[in-house]
Amino acid sequence: MIRITDLSKQFHNETRITYRDMTFGSGRSYMLLGASGCGKSTLLNMIAGVLSPTSGKIEIDGRDMTAASQKEKDRFRIEKIGYIFQDFKLIEDMTVADNIGILRLEGVDISGTDSLLESLGIADKKNSKIRHLSGGQKQRVAIVRALVKKPDIILADEPTGNLNFAIGEQVVKELVKVSAGKTLIAVTHDDRLGKYFDEVIDMNTVTSGMQDAAAGEEVAPNA
Numbered sequence: 001m002i003r004i005t006d007l008s009k010q011f012h013n014e015t016r017i018t019y020r021d022m023t024f025g026s027g028r029s030y031m032l033l034g035a036s037g038c039g040k041s042t043l044l045n046m047i048a049g050v051l052s053p054t055s056g057k058i059e060i061d062g063r064d065m066t067a068a069s070q071k072e073k074d075r076f077r078i079e080k081i082g083y084i085f086q087d088f089k090l091i092e093d094m095t096v097a098d099n100i101g102i103l104r105l106e107g108v109d110i111s112g113t114d115s116l117l118e119s120l121g122i123a124d125k126k127n128s129k130i131r132h133l134s135g136g137q138k139q140r141v142a143i144v145r146a147l148v149k150k151p152d153i154i155l156a157d158e159p160t161g162n163l164n165f166a167i168g169e170q171v172v173k174e175l176v177k178v179s180a181g182k183t184l185i186a187v188t189h190d191d192r193l194g195k196y197f198d199e200v201i202d203m204n205t206v207t208s209g210m211q212d213a214a215a216g217e218e219v220a221p222n223a
């Protein structure tokens with residue numbers, strides 16, 4: 001379980017994001033919905049331990065991650081968190097197999113690769129280079145790469161952002177299916193995908209007091 005308490009993040013440019021308290025249960029799937037700039041990616045990055053909160057707490061299974069050292073956070077992320085990015089972050093000139101194979105350098109057991117490729121319908125692409133794949137296929141490879149280490153927590157930042165609706169919907173259905181039993185937190189702009197998740201959290205109401213000091217005004221919805 002992930003528990004967020006009194007969390008805020010202030011950037012050097014004085015953009016301050018204040019989060020309402022939230023809890024993400026084990027084995028449940030969540031969709032984070034909210035206007036551009038409301039702090040969704042920042043939240044995922046703080047949960048992943050790549051950004052530090054300015055104040056407040058992030059507890060994962062009772063452990064206060066904000067009190068952990070960066071080394072401990074990095075280890076936790078490598079072992080327990082699967083992170084899926086909107087822009088895939090795959091190496092275009094390498095094959096699917098090699099993009100997943102490089103995880104062995106981090107000590108990840110990749111023996112589950114074939115069954116995940118199978119589940120996501122891209123087993124036949126295993127030896128293809130990433131640059132020869134469609135957007136939907138690349139996103140599926142990114143999902144396999146995030147899930148192969150059997151993480152407890154899956155963070156997906158706009159996993160459908162680069163895909164058309166039909167393909168994006170299919171990818172989300174598959175993502176939710178292969179994430180069964182884990183905590184899945186997915187950011188998306190598209191509320192039509194909400195029905196595939198256990199819960200939809202509207203970040204427009206979760207964040208408050210967000211303001212950009214330079215502009216001196218709140219960020220408008222859909223800005």
Ligand SMILES: Nc1ncnc2c1ncn2[C@@H]1O[C@H](COP(=O)(O)OP(=O)(O)OP(=O)(O)O)[C@@H](O)[C@H]1O
Pocket residue numbers: 011012013015017034035036037038039040041042043
């Ligand atoms: N590294 C940074 N330095 C300064 N400000 C930042 C940084 N990262 C994010 N911000 C600011 O924090 C706010 C939240 O950004 P964030 O990327 O979390 O939004 P988001 O909800 O993911 O938006 P989008 O839907 O466009 O991806 C924005 O105002 C952004 O400009």
Ligand SMILES: [Mg+2]
Pocket residue numbers: 040041042157
């Ligand atoms: Mg974002």
